[in-house]
Amino acid sequence: MHSNIHTFIGCDSDYQDAELVIYGAPFDSTTSFRPGTRFAADFIRMDSYGLETYSPYQDKDLADYALTDVGNLDLPFGNAKKSLEVIEDMARTILKAGKKPFLIGGEHLVSLGAIKASYEVYPDLVLFHLDAHADLREHYMGEPLSHSTVIRRAWDFMGDHKINQFCIRSGEKWEFEWAKSHTHLEKFTFSTLKERIAAIGPKTPCYITIDLDVLDPSIFSGTGTPEPGGISFIEMMTIIQSFKDLNVIGADIVELSPHYDQSGVSTATACKVMREFLLAILR
Numbered sequence: 001m002h003s004n005i006h007t008f009i010g011c012d013s014d015y016q017d018a019e020l021v022i023y024g025a026p027f028d029s030t031t032s033f034r035p036g037t038r039f040a041a042d043f044i045r046m047d048s049y050g051l052e053t054y055s056p057y058q059d060k061d062l063a064d065y066a067l068t069d070v071g072n073l074d075l076p077f078g079n080a081k082k083s084l085e086v087i088e089d090m091a092r093t094i095l096k097a098g099k100k101p102f103l104i105g106g107e108h109l110v111s112l113g114a115i116k117a118s119y120e121v122y123p124d125l126v127l128f129h130l131d132a133h134a135d136l137r138e139h140y141m142g143e144p145l146s147h148s149t150v151i152r153r154a155w156d157f158m159g160d161h162k163i164n165q166f167c168i169r170s171g172e173k174w175e176f177e178w179a180k181s182h183t184h185l186e187k188f189t190f191s192t193l194k195e196r197i198a199a200i201g202p203k204t205p206c207y208i209t210i211d212l213d214v215l216d217p218s219i220f221s222g223t224g225t226p227e228p229g230g231i232s233f234i235e236m237m238t239i240i241q242s243f244k245d246l247n248v249i250g251a252d253i254v255e256l257s258p259h260y261d262q263s264g265v266s267t268a269t270a271c272k273v274m275r276e277f278l279l280a281i282l283r
Contacts, residue, residue, distance in 0.1 A: 006045040007069035008274065010053035010062030017066045020100040020282065023090055024072035025110040027083050028257075031147060034224040036257035040270070041072055041104040043258040048271045057237055060279040067278070080109060080145040087113030091250065095121045102278065105254030107224070108135060108147040111209045115154050118250045122205035125249075127154060127163045130239065131211035132227035134171030134185065136178060147255075155182060166190040166239070167214045170227050188229070190239055197245050208243060208251040210277065212270055222266025224257045236273060240280045248281035 011022055024041030031037065053062040073090055075083040087103070091114040094101040103114050108131070119125045129135075129151055136155075140146035145153065155163055163183040167190055168176075179185035186192050200206065213223040216230035231239075256270045 006042065006071075008045050009048040009051055011067040011069040013066040013068045015068050015070065018068035018099060019065060020067045020102055020278065021094045022067070022069040022102045022104065023094075024104045025075060025083070025087050025106040025113075026072050027075045027077065027080075027105070027110050028107045028224070029078050029080060029083075031107050031224050034257060034260060036259050037105060037107045037224060037255055038077075039258055040106065040254075040256035043267050044104060044256065044270050044274060045069070047264070047267045048275070050268065051271055051275055053275075055276055055279050057276055058241060058279050060282075062275065062278065065282050084109070084113040084116075084145070088117045091117035092120065095250065100248070100281065101250045103250075103252035103254075104274070105252060108150045108209070108211050108254045109145060111252050111254060112145075112150050112153050114250060114252055115207055115209070116157065118205070118207045119157060122249055124204060125158065125162065126200055126204055126206045127151075127158060128206060128208045128243075128246075129163060129165045129211075130167055130190075130209070130214045131165065132168070132170050132213045132230055133211070133225065134165065134168050134175040134179065135211075136171065136175040136183070151183070164196050166193055167231055169229050189231070190235070193239060193242060197242055200246065202245060203247055205249045206246045208246075208248055208281070210251075210253045210273070211255045212253060212273065213255050215269065220261075220266050220269050222258050222261030223255050224260070225255075233269060233272075237276060240273070240276045243277075243280045246281075251277065251281055253277065
């Protein structure tokens with residue numbers, strides 16, 4: 001690794017050899033409450049060197065895989081549509097090279113570009129979504145592209161019963177009512193996760209998006225929309241380890257806003273979640 005290049009720990013293989021490619025999307029222009037997620041990818045990379053590459057949770061080591069981190073995309077702040085096109089192009093390039101794209105946000109809207117590219121390459125794609133918020137709004141203050149609408153926009157092209165949502169604890173009443181007919185949405189927890197994974201099986205291509213505000217703000221306060229009542233870190237580990245039974249072709253983590261937690265605990269938590277997430281989706 002070159003000392004002047006920041007990468008996530010253990011992710012400095014050559015691109016040609018890599019089976020998974022990390023890329024950052026520093027975009028937070030549609031954040032509805034507190035901005036700052038544009039800084040998340042760089043903070044996560046820097047703080048990752050406080051970790052080991054080895055996971056005692058999974059008895060796996062990042063050093064045993066060929067992973068690369070290509071840095072952040074250049075995104076035009078204030079232009080959501082163009083930014084999504086840049087993200088989509090990058091994800092498509094990685095997928096068509098036979099590699100897994102792993103996106104670090106940024107606000108949750110950035111996931112839409114990666115999901116769209118994944119659906120283009122894998123038309124039978126299934127989406128798994130962990131979040132505090134339903135993100136099923138048709139628009140937010142008249143804007144159809146928002147971190148509050150990202151899953152609804154994914155539904156626009158994926159259609160019914162391809163989207164699985166867990167631990168959701170916030171949203172408009174009509175979002176929950178709408179989900180009953182269009183997505184699999186479990187409020188507050190993830191008791192049906194194993195059942196859904198078993199039903200989907202190990203061959204169907206899956207994309208997983210984790211909004212880190214799914215965690216309780218008592219352990220993850222560094223986010224733009226903290227929502228009391230979330231899951232614990234150990235519960236997150238249980239969820240992540242269950243992903244090993246899926247055919248994960250792409251993934252992301254979003255919504256760390258590091259400056260709202262001066263203790264650094266939120267960034268440290270994001271780093272560890274990312275390490276475990278990476279290891280769970282590698283075979």
